[in-house]
Amino acid sequence: MLPNTGRLAGCTVFITGASRGIGKAIALKAAKDGANIVIAAKTAQPHSKLLGTIYTAAEEIEAVGGKALPCIVDVRDEQQISDAVQKAIKKFGAIYTAATEMLGGPGIESHCRKVDIIADAAYSIFQKPKSFTGNFVIDENILKAEGIQNFDIYAVKPGHPLQPDFFLDEYPEAVSKKMESAGAVPEFKEEKPQPQPKPRSGAVEKTFRMVKDSLSDDIVKATQAIYLFELSGEDGGTWFLDLKSRGGNVGYGEPSDQADVVMSMSTDDFVKMFSGKLKPAMAFMSGKLKIKGNMALAIKLEKLMNQMNARL
Numbered sequence: 001m002l003p004n005t006g007r008l009a010g011c012t013v014f015i016t017g018a019s020r021g022i023g024k025a026i027a028l029k030a031a032k033d034g035a036n037i038v039i040a041a042k043t044a045q046p047h048s049k050l051l052g053t054i055y056t057a058a059e060e061i062e063a064v065g066g067k068a069l070p071c072i073v074d075v076r077d078e079q080q081i082s083d084a085v086q087k088a089i090k091k092f093g094a095i096y097t098a099a100t101e102m103l104g105g106p107g108i109e110s111h112c113r114k115v116d117i118i119a120d121a122a123y124s125i126f127q128k129p130k131s132f133t134g135n136f137v138i139d140e141n142i143l144k145a146e147g148i149q150n151f152d153i154y155a156v157k158p159g160h161p162l163q164p165d166f167f168l169d170e171y172p173e174a175v176s177k178k179m180e181s182a183g184a185v186p187e188f189k190e191e192k193p194q195p196q197p198k199p200r201s202g203a204v205e206k207t208f209r210m211v212k213d214s215l216s217d218d219i220v221k222a223t224q225a226i227y228l229f230e231l232s233g234e235d236g237g238t239w240f241l242d243l244k245s246r247g248g249n250v251g252y253g254e255p256s257d258q259a260d261v262v263m264s265m266s267t268d269d270f271v272k273m274f275s276g277k278l279k280p281a282m283a284f285m286s287g288k289l290k291i292k293g294n295m296a297l298a299i300k301l302e303k304l305m306n307q308m309n310a311r312l
Contacts, residue, residue, distance in 0.1 A: 006033025007127055012092040014038040014085070016075050020052035025119040027057065030126065031066025036092040040073035040084050067092070113162070117143070117154040202235035203271045208250045211241065211274065215248035223304060225297040228259035233267040243304075261293040261301070274305060 013030050017023035019041040027037045039054045039061070046053060054070035061068040069091050071084035088095055121139035124146055125132070140151065152158040223243040230238055240255040242248060249255075265273070269288045272278035280302040283289035291298050 006035075008123075009034035010036070011126070012036040012038065012088060012095045013126065014040060014088060014095055016040045016073065019043045019054045019057045020050060022115040022118045024052065024057050024060070025115040026122045027061055027066070028064055029119040029123050031061040031064050031068075034065050035126075036067045036088075037061050037069070038084060038088045038092075038095075039068055039070045040075075040081070042072065042074050044070075044072050112156050113151075113154040114156060117151075120148075202267075204231060204235040204239065204267050205252075207271050207274050208239060208241075212248070212250045215243075215250075217247055219243065219304065220246065220248045223297075223300055225260045225294070225300060226255050226257055227297075227301060228255065228262045229270060230262060230264040231267045231270055232265070236267050241301075259293065261291065261298045263298070264290040264292075276305070280305065 008030050011030075011033075013027070013035050015023050015027050015037060018027045018037065018039040020043070023041065027039065031037055037058075039057050041054050041057075043050070043053045044055070054072065058068035058070045069088055071080075071087055073080045073084045075081065085095065117139050121137065121142050124142050125137060143151075155162075220243050225243050227241040227243070228238065229240070237252060238254060239250070239252055240259065241250050242255050242257075244257065265283065265288055269278055269283060273280055273283055273289070278288070280289060280298075284291060
């Protein structure tokens with residue numbers, strides 16, 4: 001086999017989550033150029049429901065012309081990351097660049113794009129100079145800058161409107177209507193919660209009491225939203241945070257007006273989130289937090305939490 005002479009030939013790419021999905025798609029894209037790929041992922045043994053391990057990914061990478069180094073890595077373990085980097089340096093030399101594992105929230109397949117769009121965007125980033133580091137990059141934007149105009153090639157089902165992005169879509173309700181007209185029911189569509197019995201006092205009640213003490217007219221004016229929390233576990237039930245009424249209010253049960261955002265999670269994660277130990281974005285991406293309603297207002301709450309944490 002002739003050696004690959006692509007633009008990434010000889011470069012080393014450290015990719016977390018490269019045993020399957022987006023991570024593997026990025027790895028294969030770079031491997032076709034002859035890149036060295038560090039497969040940093042947790043799956044070393046076959047999974048009953050998820051295809052692929054770091055070793056099967058390594059075989060695929062080498063089959064298309066790349067060189068692979070499979071490493072068992074849990075990204076939450078700093079020592080494992082450091083060990084994988086040292087192994088990469090020992091085998092390939094200094095690392096040229098890195099790609100971070102990209103986690104997506106729940107979606108509707110017909111309204112999503114293939115992992116290829118991330119792979120192509122990452123490939124474009126790999127070719128940027130070192131001075132490019134630190135930029136916030138959106139796959140579609142960077143590919144548009146590369147001259148790509150037809151994005152239907154990345155659609156799972158071309159012609160279907162895309163599901164709103166929790167972090168990027170400024171007007172998700174408009175997108176929601178488009179999805180409904182195409183016969184889909186968005187996950188964030190509003191539903192009326194069921195009444196809950198009276199709760200016992202505990203960590204949740206204490207957290208809401210502290211939140212109430214931190215409210216002000218300025219916070220209400222800046223937010224203008226009502227949040228409903230459907231909490232499971234001890235001291236769970238339905239709680240609300242009213243940031244529309246004068247001075248703001250919190251309470252158990254349903255608010256007097258319809259909620260703009262409904263958040264479902266466990267009581268433990270709720271307490272961690274409001275105490276600053278669990279970031280809402282990470283809770284959402286990991287499936288611990290489910291959101292229905294106005295996504296823009298959901299993002300506002302995260303910003304508000306950052307301000308509240310200093311007082312709680």
